Amino acid sequence: MTSGQALRAGAREALGVPAAVLGAGFLGYGSLAGDAGYSIWLTLSATLAIWALPGQLVLMEMHAREAAFLATVFAVSLSAARFLPMTLTLMPMMRGGSRVRGLWQFLFAAQMVSMTTWAVAMRRFEEMDVGARWNYFLGFSAICIGSSMLFAVIGQLLIGALPPLARYGLALLTPLYFFVTLVGEARTRTAITALVCGAAVALVLHVYAPAWSLFGAGFIGGTIAWAWQGSHVRRG
Amino acid sequence: MSAAAELWLLMLACGGATYLWRGLGVLLSGRLNPKSAVFEWVSCVAYALVAGLIARIIVAPSGLMAQTALTDRLLTCVVAFIAYRLSRRNMFVGLLSGVLFFVAATHVRSVFL
Numbered sequence: 001m002t003s004g005q006a007l008r009a010g011a012r013e014a015l016g017v018p019a020a021v022l023g024a025g026f027l028g029y030g031s032l033a034g035d036a037g038y039s040i041w042l043t044l045s046a047t048l049a050i051w052a053l054p055g056q057l058v059l060m061e062m063h064a065r066e067a068a069f070l071a072t073v074f075a076v077s078l079s080a081a082r083f084l085p086m087t088l089t090l091m092p093m094m095r096g097g098s099r100v101r102g103l104w105q106f107l108f109a110a111q112m113v114s115m116t117t118w119a120v121a122m123r124r125f126e127e128m129d130v131g132a133r134w135n136y137f138l139g140f141s142a143i144c145i146g147s148s149m150l151f152a153v154i155g156q157l158l159i160g161a162l163p164p165l166a167r168y169g170l171a172l173l174t175p176l177y178f179f180v181t182l183v184g185e186a187r188t189r190t191a192i193t194a195l196v197c198g199a200a201v202a203l204v205l206h207v208y209a210p211a212w213s214l215f216g217a218g219f220i221g222g223t224i225a226w227a228w229q230g231s232h233v234r235r236g
Numbered sequence: 237m238s239a240a241a242e243l244w245l246l247m248l249a250c251g252g253a254t255y256l257w258r259g260l261g262v263l264l265s266g267r268l269n270p271k272s273a274v275f276e277w278v279s280c281v282a283y284a285l286v287a288g289l290i291a292r293i294i295v296a297p298s299g300l301m302a303q304t305a306l307t308d309r310l311l312t313c314v315v316a317f318i319a320y321r322l323s324r325r326n327m328f329v330g331l332l333s334g335v336l337f338f339v340a341a342t343h344v345r346s347v348f349l
Contacts, residue, residue: 020329035300039240042247049251054286059250061289064298069246075285077253082282085275087261088268103262110258168342169335171300172312175293176334179313180320180327182287194284202288203264203295217288229276 006132010139013124018116018140019147024051025053026148028173030155035171040056043152051114051145054079057174058214067211074212083110093121094137096130109134112141190229197221284339312338 001009026047033043038060050056055076062072087110094109095101119141125133159167184190198221205213237245293301294309301309316334323329 004274024327024331032299038243042244045244046247046251049248052254054282054289057252057293058285058289061293061298063243063246069242069249072246073249073253076250077256079282079285079289081278083254083257084261084264085270086280087258088265089270091262091265106262106269110262111255113258141271165339165343167300168304169339172304172309172338173331173335175290175297176312176316176331177327178286178290178293180316180330180334182283182290183317184320184325190280191283194280195287198284199291201284202292205271206292206296207316209322213292214285214288217291218281218285221284222257222277225276226280227271228315229280230273230343235291 001129001132003132003135006135007139009132010136010141011143012139014140014147015122018120019143022116022144022148023151025174025177026151026232027155027158028170028175029053029056030152030157031159031167031170032057032155032174033152034156034159035167038156040153040156041154044149045148048145048150050076050080051111052080052083053174054178057178062211062214065210071211071215075218078215078218082115083113086115087113089122090118093125093130094133098131099134101134109137109141112140112145113139114144114218117141117144119153128133142186190225193228194222197224304338305345308338308341309344311341 029047030043033046038046044058046056050059055104058076058079062075067075071236090113091106091110094106117137120140121137124136128136155170155173159170162170182195186195198217201221202217203212205216209216294313295306295310297304312334315337316330319333320327320330
Protein backbone atom coordinates (compact mmCIF):
# COMPACT_ATOMS: atom_id res chain seq x y z
CA MET A 1 0.00 0.00 0.00
CA THR A 2 1.44 3.40 -0.95
CA SER A 3 1.13 6.28 1.50
CA GLY A 4 -1.57 7.90 -0.64
CA GLN A 5 -3.58 4.68 -0.68
CA ALA A 6 -3.27 4.31 3.09
CA LEU A 7 -4.41 7.90 3.60
CA ARG A 8 -7.45 7.33 1.40
CA ALA A 9 -8.22 3.97 3.03
CA GLY A 10 -8.28 5.66 6.44
CA ALA A 11 -10.46 8.49 5.19
CA ARG A 12 -12.86 6.08 3.48
CA GLU A 13 -13.31 3.96 6.60
CA ALA A 14 -13.99 7.05 8.71
CA LEU A 15 -16.66 8.26 6.27
CA GLY A 16 -19.32 5.92 7.53
CA VAL A 17 -20.45 4.96 10.99
CA PRO A 18 -17.48 6.65 12.81
CA ALA A 19 -18.08 10.09 11.24
CA ALA A 20 -21.85 9.78 11.63
CA VAL A 21 -21.75 8.76 15.31
CA LEU A 22 -19.25 11.52 16.12
CA GLY A 23 -21.42 13.87 14.04
CA ALA A 24 -24.46 13.14 16.21
CA GLY A 25 -22.48 13.88 19.36
CA PHE A 26 -21.04 17.11 17.95
CA LEU A 27 -24.38 18.22 16.47
CA GLY A 28 -25.70 18.27 20.03
CA TYR A 29 -22.48 19.89 21.29
CA GLY A 30 -22.84 22.72 18.76
CA SER A 31 -26.43 23.29 19.81
CA LEU A 32 -25.46 23.44 23.51
CA ALA A 33 -22.62 25.83 22.60
CA GLY A 34 -25.10 28.06 20.79
CA ASP A 35 -27.40 27.97 23.81
CA ALA A 36 -24.47 28.84 26.09
CA GLY A 37 -23.63 31.87 23.94
CA TYR A 38 -20.42 30.56 22.34
CA SER A 39 -19.30 32.10 19.05
CA ILE A 40 -18.79 29.70 16.13
CA TRP A 41 -15.03 30.38 16.36
CA LEU A 42 -14.95 29.39 20.02
CA THR A 43 -16.88 26.16 19.29
CA LEU A 44 -14.51 25.24 16.45
CA SER A 45 -11.38 26.21 18.39
CA ALA A 46 -12.50 24.22 21.46
CA THR A 47 -13.08 21.17 19.24
CA LEU A 48 -9.59 21.49 17.73
CA ALA A 49 -7.78 22.42 20.95
CA ILE A 50 -9.42 19.89 23.29
CA TRP A 51 -10.67 17.26 20.80
CA ALA A 52 -12.44 15.23 23.47
CA LEU A 53 -16.21 15.62 23.72
CA PRO A 54 -16.39 14.75 27.46
CA GLY A 55 -13.77 17.41 28.27
CA GLN A 56 -15.49 19.97 26.04
CA LEU A 57 -18.79 19.28 27.82
CA VAL A 58 -17.19 19.49 31.27
CA LEU A 59 -15.75 22.89 30.31
CA MET A 60 -19.11 24.16 29.04
CA GLU A 61 -21.06 22.77 32.01
CA MET A 62 -18.72 24.21 34.63
CA HIS A 63 -18.40 27.57 32.90
CA ALA A 64 -22.20 27.85 32.73
CA ARG A 65 -22.29 27.37 36.52
CA GLU A 66 -19.49 29.88 37.05
CA ALA A 67 -17.08 27.37 38.57
CA ALA A 68 -13.58 28.64 39.38
CA PHE A 69 -10.95 28.65 36.61
CA LEU A 70 -8.67 26.09 38.25
CA ALA A 71 -11.51 23.78 39.32
CA THR A 72 -12.63 23.65 35.67
CA VAL A 73 -9.13 22.99 34.33
CA PHE A 74 -8.63 20.21 36.91
CA ALA A 75 -11.92 18.51 36.06
CA VAL A 76 -11.25 18.69 32.30
CA SER A 77 -7.74 17.36 32.84
CA LEU A 78 -8.99 14.46 34.97
CA SER A 79 -11.54 13.56 32.29
CA ALA A 80 -8.65 13.44 29.77
CA ALA A 81 -6.24 11.26 31.81
CA ARG A 82 -7.32 8.25 29.76
CA PHE A 83 -5.34 9.73 26.84
CA LEU A 84 -2.08 8.77 28.54
CA PRO A 85 -2.56 4.99 28.25
CA MET A 86 -4.13 5.52 24.82
CA THR A 87 -1.17 7.34 23.20
CA LEU A 88 1.17 5.10 25.17
CA THR A 89 -0.17 2.04 23.37
CA LEU A 90 -0.89 3.61 19.98
CA MET A 91 2.28 5.55 19.16
CA PRO A 92 4.74 2.61 19.29
CA MET A 93 2.55 0.82 16.71
CA MET A 94 3.01 3.74 14.29
CA ARG A 95 6.79 3.68 14.58
CA GLY A 96 8.76 1.66 12.06
CA GLY A 97 8.49 1.12 8.31
CA SER A 98 10.82 2.76 5.80
CA ARG A 99 10.32 6.34 7.04
CA VAL A 100 11.87 7.60 10.23
CA ARG A 101 9.68 10.22 11.88
CA GLY A 102 10.73 12.81 14.41
CA LEU A 103 9.40 13.25 17.91
CA TRP A 104 7.46 16.37 16.95
CA GLN A 105 5.47 14.36 14.40
CA PHE A 106 4.36 11.96 17.11
CA LEU A 107 3.54 14.87 19.40
CA PHE A 108 1.37 16.25 16.60
CA ALA A 109 -0.35 12.91 15.93
CA ALA A 110 -1.12 12.60 19.66
CA GLN A 111 -3.45 15.60 19.40
CA MET A 112 -5.56 13.66 16.86
CA VAL A 113 -6.11 10.68 19.18
CA SER A 114 -9.68 10.30 20.43
CA MET A 115 -11.66 7.39 21.85
CA THR A 116 -12.99 6.61 18.34
CA THR A 117 -9.72 6.95 16.42
CA TRP A 118 -7.82 5.00 19.08
CA ALA A 119 -10.29 2.09 19.20
CA VAL A 120 -10.41 1.73 15.40
CA ALA A 121 -6.64 2.13 14.95
CA MET A 122 -5.81 -0.45 17.64
CA ARG A 123 -8.04 -2.96 15.85
CA ARG A 124 -6.98 -2.19 12.25
CA PHE A 125 -3.23 -1.78 12.91
CA GLU A 126 -2.93 -5.49 13.75
CA GLU A 127 -3.65 -6.53 10.17
CA MET A 128 -1.85 -3.59 8.54
CA ASP A 129 1.65 -3.09 7.21
CA VAL A 130 3.70 -0.95 9.65
CA GLY A 131 4.51 1.59 6.93
CA ALA A 132 0.83 2.16 6.08
CA ARG A 133 -0.33 2.81 9.64
CA TRP A 134 0.80 6.42 9.93
CA ASN A 135 -1.07 7.64 6.85
CA TYR A 136 -4.10 5.50 7.61
CA PHE A 137 -4.32 7.13 11.04
CA LEU A 138 -3.97 10.66 9.60
CA GLY A 139 -6.65 10.02 6.97
CA PHE A 140 -9.05 8.46 9.46
CA SER A 141 -8.49 11.18 12.07
CA ALA A 142 -8.78 14.07 9.60
CA ILE A 143 -12.24 12.91 8.51
CA CYS A 144 -13.34 12.39 12.13
CA ILE A 145 -12.17 15.87 13.16
CA GLY A 146 -13.55 17.52 10.01
CA SER A 147 -16.95 15.89 10.34
CA SER A 148 -17.15 16.77 14.05
CA MET A 149 -16.39 20.42 13.31
CA LEU A 150 -18.91 20.51 10.47
CA PHE A 151 -21.69 19.01 12.60
CA ALA A 152 -20.86 21.31 15.53
CA VAL A 153 -21.39 24.31 13.23
CA ILE A 154 -24.66 22.83 11.91
CA GLY A 155 -25.87 22.26 15.49
CA GLN A 156 -24.97 25.79 16.46
CA LEU A 157 -26.79 27.29 13.45
CA LEU A 158 -29.83 25.02 13.96
CA ILE A 159 -30.35 25.89 17.62
CA GLY A 160 -31.04 29.50 16.70
CA ALA A 161 -33.29 28.64 13.75
CA LEU A 162 -35.48 25.80 15.05
CA PRO A 163 -38.81 26.15 16.88
CA PRO A 164 -38.53 25.74 20.69
CA LEU A 165 -39.70 22.11 20.83
CA ALA A 166 -37.10 20.90 18.34
CA ARG A 167 -34.48 22.90 20.22
CA TYR A 168 -35.12 20.86 23.37
CA GLY A 169 -34.62 17.65 21.41
CA LEU A 170 -31.34 18.90 19.93
CA ALA A 171 -30.04 20.05 23.32
CA LEU A 172 -30.67 16.61 24.82
CA LEU A 173 -28.87 14.81 21.96
CA THR A 174 -25.33 14.79 23.39
CA PRO A 175 -26.23 13.88 27.00
CA LEU A 176 -28.41 11.11 25.59
CA TYR A 177 -25.57 9.95 23.33
CA PHE A 178 -23.28 9.60 26.35
CA PHE A 179 -25.98 7.97 28.45
CA VAL A 180 -26.59 5.26 25.84
CA THR A 181 -22.86 4.76 25.25
CA LEU A 182 -22.00 4.56 28.97
CA VAL A 183 -24.86 2.31 30.01
CA GLY A 184 -24.62 0.23 26.83
CA GLU A 185 -20.94 -0.49 27.35
CA ALA A 186 -21.06 -1.07 31.10
CA ARG A 187 -20.82 -4.84 31.05
CA THR A 188 -18.23 -5.49 33.73
CA ARG A 189 -18.79 -5.12 37.46
CA THR A 190 -16.07 -2.44 37.59
CA ALA A 191 -17.71 -0.37 34.84
CA ILE A 192 -21.14 -0.58 36.48
CA THR A 193 -19.69 0.39 39.87
CA ALA A 194 -17.82 3.37 38.33
CA LEU A 195 -21.01 4.43 36.56
CA VAL A 196 -23.27 4.24 39.62
CA CYS A 197 -20.74 5.70 42.08
CA GLY A 198 -19.73 8.51 39.70
CA ALA A 199 -23.36 9.52 39.13
CA ALA A 200 -24.22 9.31 42.86
CA VAL A 201 -21.17 11.30 44.02
CA ALA A 202 -21.78 13.99 41.37
CA LEU A 203 -25.41 14.46 42.40
CA VAL A 204 -24.64 14.58 46.15
CA LEU A 205 -21.65 16.92 45.75
CA HIS A 206 -23.67 19.09 43.36
CA VAL A 207 -25.74 20.18 46.37
CA TYR A 208 -22.79 20.92 48.67
CA ALA A 209 -19.81 21.81 46.45
CA PRO A 210 -20.98 22.19 42.83
CA ALA A 211 -17.59 23.39 41.53
CA TRP A 212 -15.91 20.18 42.70
CA SER A 213 -18.73 17.73 42.02
CA LEU A 214 -17.32 16.42 38.72
CA PHE A 215 -13.75 16.20 40.02
CA GLY A 216 -15.11 14.40 43.11
CA ALA A 217 -17.27 12.09 41.01
CA GLY A 218 -14.24 10.98 39.03
CA PHE A 219 -11.86 10.73 41.95
CA ILE A 220 -14.16 9.14 44.53
CA GLY A 221 -16.40 7.12 42.18
CA GLY A 222 -13.44 5.90 40.14
CA THR A 223 -11.38 4.93 43.17
CA ILE A 224 -14.26 2.97 44.73
CA ALA A 225 -14.79 1.04 41.47
CA TRP A 226 -11.07 0.40 41.07
CA ALA A 227 -10.58 -0.71 44.69
CA TRP A 228 -13.54 -3.05 44.48
CA GLN A 229 -12.23 -4.59 41.29
CA GLY A 230 -8.81 -4.97 42.95
CA SER A 231 -10.29 -6.81 45.92
CA HIS A 232 -12.02 -9.26 43.55
CA VAL A 233 -8.86 -9.86 41.54
CA ARG A 234 -6.82 -10.55 44.68
CA ARG A 235 -9.38 -13.01 46.01
CA GLY A 236 -9.19 -14.74 42.61
CA MET B 237 -10.51 40.95 31.46
CA SER B 238 -13.76 40.64 29.51
CA ALA B 239 -15.95 37.59 29.98
CA ALA B 240 -15.30 36.45 26.38
CA ALA B 241 -11.52 36.76 26.73
CA GLU B 242 -11.66 34.82 29.97
CA LEU B 243 -13.63 32.01 28.33
CA TRP B 244 -11.09 31.82 25.49
CA LEU B 245 -8.28 31.65 28.03
CA LEU B 246 -10.12 28.95 29.96
CA MET B 247 -10.69 26.97 26.76
CA LEU B 248 -6.98 27.16 25.85
CA ALA B 249 -5.99 26.12 29.37
CA CYS B 250 -8.34 23.12 29.11
CA GLY B 251 -6.78 22.27 25.74
CA GLY B 252 -3.34 22.36 27.34
CA ALA B 253 -4.50 20.30 30.31
CA THR B 254 -5.87 17.69 27.90
CA TYR B 255 -2.74 17.71 25.75
CA LEU B 256 -0.59 17.12 28.81
CA TRP B 257 -1.74 13.48 28.92
CA ARG B 258 -1.41 12.98 25.17
CA GLY B 259 2.12 14.39 25.12
CA LEU B 260 3.17 12.40 28.21
CA GLY B 261 1.92 9.25 26.50
CA VAL B 262 4.24 9.92 23.54
CA LEU B 263 7.24 10.72 25.75
CA LEU B 264 6.75 7.74 28.06
CA SER B 265 5.85 5.12 25.45
CA GLY B 266 7.96 2.04 25.79
CA ARG B 267 8.78 2.95 29.39
CA LEU B 268 5.43 2.35 31.07
CA ASN B 269 3.26 -0.73 31.06
CA PRO B 270 -0.21 0.19 29.76
CA LYS B 271 -1.71 -2.76 31.66
CA SER B 272 -0.54 -1.56 35.06
CA ALA B 273 -2.94 -0.91 37.96
CA VAL B 274 -2.42 2.86 37.66
CA PHE B 275 -4.02 2.87 34.23
CA GLU B 276 -6.92 0.75 35.39
CA TRP B 277 -7.47 3.41 38.02
CA VAL B 278 -7.22 6.18 35.40
CA SER B 279 -9.85 4.55 33.22
CA CYS B 280 -12.18 4.04 36.24
CA VAL B 281 -11.76 7.72 37.17
CA ALA B 282 -12.49 8.98 33.64
CA TYR B 283 -15.51 6.69 33.40
CA ALA B 284 -16.93 7.81 36.76
CA LEU B 285 -16.34 11.48 35.91
CA VAL B 286 -18.26 11.27 32.64
CA ALA B 287 -21.04 9.33 34.43
CA GLY B 288 -21.19 12.16 36.98
CA LEU B 289 -21.28 14.78 34.23
CA ILE B 290 -24.16 13.11 32.41
CA ALA B 291 -26.07 12.48 35.65
CA ARG B 292 -25.75 16.16 36.50
CA ILE B 293 -26.81 17.36 33.03
CA ILE B 294 -29.86 15.09 33.05
CA VAL B 295 -30.95 15.59 36.67
CA ALA B 296 -29.98 19.24 37.20
CA PRO B 297 -29.34 20.89 33.80
CA SER B 298 -28.55 24.52 33.10
CA GLY B 299 -29.71 26.68 30.17
CA LEU B 300 -32.36 25.51 27.73
CA MET B 301 -32.74 22.04 29.27
CA ALA B 302 -33.63 23.53 32.65
CA GLN B 303 -37.02 24.46 31.16
CA THR B 304 -37.95 20.80 30.59
CA ALA B 305 -39.38 18.29 33.09
CA LEU B 306 -37.11 15.91 35.03
CA THR B 307 -39.56 13.02 34.52
CA ASP B 308 -39.42 13.53 30.74
CA ARG B 309 -35.64 13.60 30.70
CA LEU B 310 -35.40 10.42 32.78
CA LEU B 311 -38.03 8.59 30.72
CA THR B 312 -36.22 9.66 27.54
CA CYS B 313 -33.05 7.93 28.75
CA VAL B 314 -35.02 4.73 29.34
CA VAL B 315 -36.73 4.93 25.92
CA ALA B 316 -33.45 5.62 24.08
CA PHE B 317 -31.69 2.75 25.83
CA ILE B 318 -34.50 0.26 25.14
CA ALA B 319 -34.61 1.31 21.46
CA TYR B 320 -30.82 0.95 21.29
CA ARG B 321 -30.95 -2.59 22.68
CA LEU B 322 -33.93 -3.66 20.58
CA SER B 323 -32.19 -2.44 17.40
CA ARG B 324 -29.10 -4.54 18.20
CA ARG B 325 -27.07 -1.61 19.51
CA ASN B 326 -27.85 0.83 16.70
CA MET B 327 -26.93 4.26 18.09
CA PHE B 328 -29.01 6.16 15.55
CA VAL B 329 -32.21 4.27 16.31
CA GLY B 330 -31.61 4.83 20.04
CA LEU B 331 -30.94 8.57 19.70
CA LEU B 332 -33.78 9.22 17.26
CA SER B 333 -36.32 7.35 19.42
CA GLY B 334 -35.16 9.22 22.50
CA VAL B 335 -35.25 12.66 20.90
CA LEU B 336 -38.69 12.08 19.32
CA PHE B 337 -40.07 10.82 22.61
CA PHE B 338 -38.62 13.80 24.46
CA VAL B 339 -40.07 16.34 22.01
CA ALA B 340 -43.47 14.61 22.12
CA ALA B 341 -43.50 14.41 25.93
CA THR B 342 -42.48 18.06 26.29
CA HIS B 343 -45.18 19.07 23.81
CA VAL B 344 -47.91 17.05 25.52
CA ARG B 345 -46.89 18.56 28.86
CA SER B 346 -47.06 22.11 27.50
CA VAL B 347 -50.51 21.53 25.97
CA PHE B 348 -52.28 19.56 28.70
CA LEU B 349 -50.56 20.39 31.97
